[in-house]
Amino acid sequence: xxxxxxxxxxxxxxxxxxxxxxxxxxxxxxxxxxxxxxxxxxxxxxxxxxxxxxxxxxxxxxxxxxxxxxxxxxxxxxxxxxxxxxxxxxxxxxxxxxxxxxxxxxxxxxxxxxxxxxxxxxxxxxxxxxxxxxxxxxxxxx
Amino acid sequence: xxxxxxxxxxxxxxxxxxxxxxxxxxxxxxxxxxxxxxxxxxxxxxxxxxxxxxxxxxxxxxxxxxxxxxxxxxxxxxxxxxxxxxxxxxxxxxxxxxxxxxxxxxxxxxxxxxxxxxxxxxxxxxxxxxxxxxxxxxxxxx
DNA sequence: AATCTACATTATAATAATTCTAAACTATTG
DNA sequence: CAATAGTTTAGAATTATTATAATGTAGATT
Ligand SMILES: [Mn+2]
Ligand SMILES: [Mn+2]
Ligand SMILES: [Zn+2]
Ligand SMILES: [Zn+2]
Numbered sequence: 001x002x003x004x005x006x007x008x009x010x011x012x013x014x015x016x017x018x019x020x021x022x023x024x025x026x027x028x029x030x031x032x033x034x035x036x037x038x039x040x041x042x043x044x045x046x047x048x049x050x051x052x053x054x055x056x057x058x059x060x061x062x063x064x065x066x067x068x069x070x071x072x073x074x075x076x077x078x079x080x081x082x083x084x085x086x087x088x089x090x091x092x093x094x095x096x097x098x099x100x101x102x103x104x105x106x107x108x109x110x111x112x113x114x115x116x117x118x119x120x121x122x123x124x125x126x127x128x129x130x131x132x133x134x135x136x137x138x139x140x141x142x
Numbered sequence: 143x144x145x146x147x148x149x150x151x152x153x154x155x156x157x158x159x160x161x162x163x164x165x166x167x168x169x170x171x172x173x174x175x176x177x178x179x180x181x182x183x184x185x186x187x188x189x190x191x192x193x194x195x196x197x198x199x200x201x202x203x204x205x206x207x208x209x210x211x212x213x214x215x216x217x218x219x220x221x222x223x224x225x226x227x228x229x230x231x232x233x234x235x236x237x238x239x240x241x242x243x244x245x246x247x248x249x250x251x252x253x254x255x256x257x258x259x260x261x262x263x264x265x266x267x268x269x270x271x272x273x274x275x276x277x278x279x280x281x282x283x284x
Numbered sequence: 285a286a287t288c289t290a291c292a293t294t295a296t297a298a299t300a301a302t303t304c305t306a307a308a309c310t311a312t313t314g
Numbered sequence: 315c316a317a318t319a320g321t322t323t324a325g326a327a328t329t330a331t332t333a334t335a336a337t338g339t340a341g342a343t344t
Contacts (some may be wrong), residue, residue, distance in 0.1 A: 003332095004341070008212060012301090016320095016321095017310085017311055017312080017320060017321070018311080019310075019311075019318095019320095019321065019322080021321085021322070022321090027214040038203065040301085040302090041301095045282065053182045054234075054323095055323095056322060056323045057324095058302095058304085058322075058323065058325095059321080059323075059325085060302080061301095061302070061303075062303095062321085062322090064279065070259075075222060076174060076222075076223055076279045077220050077222045078219055079219055079222070080217060080221070080225040080226070081222075081225075081300095081301090081330095081331085082222070082301090083222040083301085084222070090148055090340055090342090091302095095260075096219055097265065098268060102195055104262075105210060106260060109259065109260075110259055110260035111256060111258055111259065111260070112256070112257040112259065114253060114254070114272055115253065115254040116252065116253055117251065117272060118237075118248060118251075118252035118253070119252065120237065120276060121247075123239065123276040123277060123278060123279055123305090124276065124277060124278075124279035125274055125275070125276055126240060126275040126276060126277050127273075127274070127275045128273075128274050128275075129272070129273050129275075130256055130270060130271070130272050131256060131269075131270075131271055131272075131273065132269070132270050133267070133268040133269045133270075133271075134262060134266065134267055134268060135265060135266060135268050136264060136265060136266075137264055137265055137266035138152065138188055139266070140162065158291095158292095159290095159291060159292070159339085159341080160337075160340080161291095161292060161293080161340075163293070164292090176338090181332090182303080183329085196294095196296045197293090197294095198293060198295075198297095198332090199294095200294065200295085200296095200331095200332080200333090201292075201294075202292075202295055203330095203331070203332075204292085204293085204332095205292095218336060223302085223329095224299095224330090225330085225331090241341095253344095
């Protein structure tokens with residue numbers, strides 16, 4: 001259970017001023033057991049609830065992108081119509097539930113390492129990520 | 143080298159009226175050796191050039207989505223800020239060049255089959271796709 | 285071939301997500 | 315305490331996409 005002062009230090013280390021909005025955002029994002037996925041709108045709601053006070057949408061966008069640039073957050077592309085972010089910034093795979101639009105992390109045991117046999121000259125591989133799209137199985141098997 | 147009459151038939155089979163806009167769109171999309179990737183704006187430009195006449199953006203959006211629903215096109219999510227479409231509608235993997243924003247298809251020889259060991263009860267797997275992000279390799283190795 | 289009708293195209297307006305702007309505010313430094 | 319550089323904010327601007335409603339057209343019916 002990290003305390004706010006950790007977030008203050010964390011923000012300072014990265015060159016961001018620890019304002020009350022950013023600290024609240026850190027609490028919402030990082031004061032939890034597990035990493036999670038969210039959209040900007042999700043996040044605005046969560047912060048507003050925890051603050052009993054509105055936070056400007058622009059601030060959330062700006063700070064999310066600042067965090068992303070610093071490697072505190074990662075953007076996930078599964079749906080070209082919506083931006084998802086992930087507090088799990090490591091390279092990892094996902095299940096995406098097409099019914100609920102829920103993103104689920106895979107841990108390393110869930111998917112064997114992907115073997116890339118092609119290499120493109122002059123280019124290095126930055127990441128290899130698998131997206132498994134799932135949906136409810138309505139094949140009523142007899 | 144398919145002729146237009148093939149596109150007319152193709153459109154008819156699917157229940158779409160073969161209008162001159164749709165036929166032109168088919169030519170641009172399918173009258174070529176290899177499949178390719180495009181954005182809506184790419185496509186509007188390509189069609190307008192081939193027609194010597196403007197085509198409405200709404201028509202392109204509507205028809206692209208009609209084609210997508212019919213399985214003639216596939217939407218690819220690599221960048222949450224832009225929609226890419228693919229005339230290769232089969233399940234396949236991609237390289238995404240982060241320098242040029244170019245999408246490159248992998249063929250089956252390029253990546254070994256991905257082994258999913260996790261299964262989620264009540265859900266079936268719709269697709270498994272790998273995205274390999276690449277960028278220029280600037281490690282000037284001595 | 286002329287007419288009919290359902291479906292298409294189009295210009296334009298509406299919506300939604302994101303970014304920009306510039307004024308008011310605040311954390312930090314001296 | 316100022317002074318200052320960085321921050322938040324409301325609202326405007328921009329961009330991508332979708333909806334609307336008037337006009338046009340492909341294919342069927344006479
Ligand atoms: Mn973004
Ligand atoms: Mn779409
Ligand atoms: Zn994740
Ligand atoms: Zn492709």
